[in-house]
Amino acid sequence: SQQGEEDPQALSIQEGENATMNCSYKTSINNLQWYRQNSGRGLVHLILIRSNEREKHSGRLRVTLDTSKKSSSLLITASRAADTASYFCATDRMDSSYKLIFGSGTRLLVRP
Amino acid sequence: DAGVIQSPRHEVTEMGQEVTLRCKPISGHNSLFWYRQTMMRGLELLIYFNNNVPIDDSGMPEDRFSAKMPNASFSTLKIQPSEPRDSAVYFCASSLKDRWRKLFFGSGTQLSVL
Numbered sequence: 001s002q003q004g005e006e007d008p009q010a011l012s013i014q015e016g017e018n019a020t021m022n023c024s025y026k027t028s029i030n031n032l033q034w035y036r037q038n039s040g041r042g043l044v045h046l047i048l049i050r051s052n053e054r055e056k057h058s059g060r061l062r063v064t065l066d067t068s069k070k071s072s073s074l075l076i077t078a079s080r081a082a083d084t085a086s087y088f089c090a091t092d093r094m095d096s097s098y099k100l101i102f103g104s105g106t107r108l109l110v111r112p
Numbered sequence: 113d114a115g116v117i118q119s120p121r122h123e124v125t126e127m128g129q130e131v132t133l134r135c136k137p138i139s140g141h142n143s144l145f146w147y148r149q150t151m152m153r154g155l156e157l158l159i160y161f162n163n164n165v166p167i168d169d170s171g172m173p174e175d176r177f178s179a180k181m182p183n184a185s186f187s188t189l190k191i192q193p194s195e196p197r198d199s200a201v202y203f204c205a206s207s208l209k210d211r212w213r214k215l216f217f218g219s220g221t222q223l224s225v226l
Binding site (some may be wrong): 031033035041042044048088090099100101102103104105 | 116145147154155157160168203205213214215216217218219220
């Protein structure tokens with residue numbers, strides 16, 4: 001069963017706007033990761049946040065983690081057409097070793 | 113580094129045929145994962161290996177699916193016999209076996225079973 005569920009399923013924004021995607025999960029986690037997938041390609045790791053961290057930045061990416069609500073958000077600032085892709089959260093559950101479970105993804109379209 | 117290499121990139125076969133997907137992980141990575149992606153079910157973890165040993169194959173759909181990792185640089189996922197419902201994109205990913213597991217994915221194999 002899927003551990004993470006992303007919201008929204010699809011998002012369409014104008015270039016330059018910010019994009020926010022949310023992820024909810026069910027069980028206690030060791031860490032949470034975000035990946036990007038361009039059409040027809042494999043997933044690419046974007047950022048990892050550990051269970052004892054609340055916020056992390058990487059370039060135009062900002063990730064937050066709220067373990068009490070079992071949720072995370074990914075913010076992409078000043079979006080570009082090249083950010084068009086699907087974005088997935090993945091969790092490494094504390095009750096299973098080395099098993100990364102992916103959510104259903106958010107399809108982001110950035111209009112030029 | 114060339115990254116995770118999967119072959120073939122595309123596979124079209126007829127129902128009942130045997131299909132073998134191949135994966136070469138990143139050198140030095142000691143964990144390897146096979147995922148399947150479909151529109152209906154998203155990304156499903158099929159099986160993963162640590163140090164060439166299968167750790168969890170609970171995601172393998174049925175006995176028609178089997179996976180091997182004879183050495184640290186090669187893995188196969190075999191479907192025998194294949195069925196139309198096996199049509200999907202199959203991804204291989206590798207990582208270091210550490211606590212902060214980051215996966216590196218191959219480009220996938222698009223499998224179509226007619």
